[in-house]
Amino acid sequence: ARYRTHSRSGQRGRTWQRIAMPAETHRLGPGRDHVAVLDERAELRIRRRAFGSGQLVTVALVNAARDDSASGGTDRWDRMLFQVELRARPVDGQVLQYPSVRLASRDEEEQELRLQYRHVRTHAVGHGCAVEEVYDDETGSRVTGLRAAVMPEA
Structure with missing residues (x-):
């Protein structure tokens, strides 16, 4: 989601209007390691490194907004993204x-x-967020994807 700033005429303070952004699906891989997303407010990046017999993959959502101090503070708020969800499989x-x-x-x-935690398997590590595992619908035991969660759910 993003928020639009509204200044109240003749009054102090401001309000924000929440604007939901539609979900997007992108396919990244060899030959395509980044793509602009969320109305070009962010960039989705992937980095793959050989590790053992497989690959270690890093997926990142990067803020594409640039600081324009000359425009004042209000415009900066309007470029921010909130409650972003990232899924990868x-x-x-x-x-x-x-x-x-x-x-x-x-x-x-x-x-x-x-x-103590020998039965717990880690499939991903989050940076600034938690990572939740998405399991196979049929067996419920095989991890088929991952979800970055800024506010994890129990």
Whole structure:
């Protein structure tokens, strides 16, 4: 969503009108690693790196707005995005367990946590957000996609 700023004539303060933006679907991969999205307010980027026998993939939503201090503060608010949801799934391939550097740790607390949560598998790591796993509808056990959640749901 985005918000449009309204100044009240003759009064102090301002109000904001929420404007929902339609969901978009894009296919990125070899030969196409970025695309403008959300009315060109953001850019969806993908980065793939070889890792073992597979690939480690980073998907990022990047703010495309540029600071234009000359236009004043109001215009800046109107370019911001809020409540953005990002979903990703492989077209060919599968979502595997995320590699952990904790396995090499000799720290006693890390070893204890690893034992306590040995049944929990991590498939992605979020930066500034949580990542939720999307499971196969048939079995409910295979991870088929991932969803970035700014405010995770229980």
